[in-house]
Amino acid sequence: MDESKGIMNTGLRDVVVASTRISDVVSEKSKLIYRGYNIAELAGKATFEEVAHLLLHERLPAKAELDAFAGGLAALRGLPEPLLAALSTRPADSMPMDILQAAVAMLANHDPGAAKITREATLAGGMSLIAKIPTVVAAWHRIRSGLPPVPPDPALGHAANFLHMLAGEAPDPETAAFFDTCLVIHAEHSFNASTFTARQVASTRAHVYASVSAALGSLSGELHGGANTRVMRMLQEIATPDRIAPYVDRVLDSGGLIMGLGHAVYKNGDPRVLVLAPMSRRLGERANDTRWYDLTALLEATAKEAFKKRKNLDIYPNVDFYSASVYHYMNIPADLFTPVFAIARIAGWTAHVLEEQFAGAAPKPALYRPASEYTGEYCGPSECSFVPMEKRE
């Protein structure tokens, strides 16, 4: 497998590890399908609650179903007091993704059904996490800012309620609708790194809290969910349009990458960008501050041209590239962009944990347990002989 005897690190790229009925990423056509629906159709038409229902129950809900589903989520939003007490022990400079990873594991402590690995218990735990992850993110932001957490408002939808809990006031309807659409298009993306982590942990018959906490660890990495925060930092570092071309040249000279450009799967463009780019422009126009949209669009155009000219590469922005300015316009702090990704993706993770543990013909899922090739040659071809400590050099 590895003639150089180095580390392969091919990352299972293009290896089909399982089948799924949840979503399809059609790379060459730049399409993302949730349970049969193209996200280009869902974005702006369906709410996050409708899409979460679609992902978990395999169909868009009728009105009465949606009312029950959304009402169920709204009723689960509050956090147990001891969890708020635990958050209050955390240093104010803690990284929000670390807080969220810990909080999700702790939420298992408050679910008497967590130890049961049944479809019902997993669905109940997943619903609780879909409802509570936004509350954890907002509560942590308030606590670290020295402010009391804002209780969830059951009269608000899922998206609007998060912005309300974060800022202490309800967002205007257009911002709420845009944020809702952001959650819809981030809700699911097949076997990406964090979802694969969730499935893998679930395959050991660990519970949904353990699986989702693990997925959050995966999402925190800068090559995955951490990228949207880094796009914003990059825009802030570039700061003015005249510095874009030198920045792109510098990155290309050093063989580096530009955060938010390129995607492991989409080779001809990420369909979510078609939703986010106009949203960023509109939010900038409304705020009379198109600076961040303009910088993003100019960076895209400049980098595209430079990669084509210097490397003959067609490069496209991915979901993180325009979500950065969108969230910035919504007054979400940059270090919460990745937790906001989690607020959406928990719907997909829950669907995948359910599928991993309970779907399919097999009576029980097989644990993910790959093989590896041993390339250590510490004592030549044979085993090392134990040397007592006094004889070691």
Place this chain on the structure above:
Amino acid sequence: MDESKGIMNTGLRDVVVASTRISDVVSEKSKLIYRGYNIAELAGKATFEEVAHLLLHERLPAKAELDAFAGGLAALRGLPEPLLAALSTRPADSMPMDILQAAVAMLANHDPGAAKITREATLAGGMSLIAKIPTVVAAWHRIRSGLPPVPPDPALGHAANFLHMLAGEAPDPETAAFFDTCLVIHAEHSFNASTFTARQVASTRAHVYASVSAALGSLSGELHGGANTRVMRMLQEIATPDRIAPYVDRVLDSGGLIMGLGHAVYKNGDPRVLVLAPMSRRLGERANDTRWYDLTALLEATAKEAFKKRKNLDIYPNVDFYSASVYHYMNIPADLFTPVFAIARIAGWTAHVLEEQFAGAAPKPALYRPASEYTGEYCGPSECSFVPMEKRE
């Protein structure tokens, strides 16, 4: 890949996902190799600290190196006060693995270097986790029991100190040495489920705390690290030798499995059992209570014969089968057996995170991002058309 259009769930069995210099599981020869050394050679000769040094630094330490390494670990054992405060908020009936998964994520909050993804920062974080995970497990057991945590004793070795912190008194030398050997043989096991999770999370360039917290989620599953606890529950349920044969028959009749028998990789026996079985017997004899060893040995013999006779299958005990009675004789509560597994395996996880992020010729590791096959057929061969809610049925 999947003609039935069901879920495959082959769990990557026998798929070589990467090369590694850390360890080798030689299935057909029933050998486990750490950095060139057969564990049959290390067990009883090397301490956990020596083996952790071997795993992290690729060689057994000379005396001065070991003193520095072990002294460094001993100095890192104490927990930050705010972490103890967070543990004190947790309900007493919380599952210890959930507590540990949360605590490891929270330890990142107390490491100012956690955000840096450098070899030095990862090694420092890993050392801190090797040192502190035993303290978290013991402190949580004391807190849930209404007792104050016992501070670590720097005069004691890693293994003895854990038993000291758990019980409030130092173990006798033979028990300490046996527990040390248990940690040695559990320290590493190639790409098993939790290690694969750790590597996968690390591949996103998440930090070592996020990676290890995720691995703990994986280890908590009953098909993985949770098995040793379940072996003990099974022995307690069987309770007397006369109930063994009916138990085995019942399991075979229902097509079920016996916890602790069989292994995904070792087909001819698990080499760690050769260390653990005599240890269990000796601990039983010393305690004048061979009941748990006897039950385990008789269950092994009975199940072996029954599987051979009824299914023509050769079945062997795995590491969990005898570790259950061993830990029980050491007065470790059954629901801490899996956390004790983690106390050992953190050495291997740290080595794997380092290898995933920093070893090899490639300038940066490839994110694990496998492919999947979409088998959803919600609207026939074409995409579903969005139906507005008022028209849904």
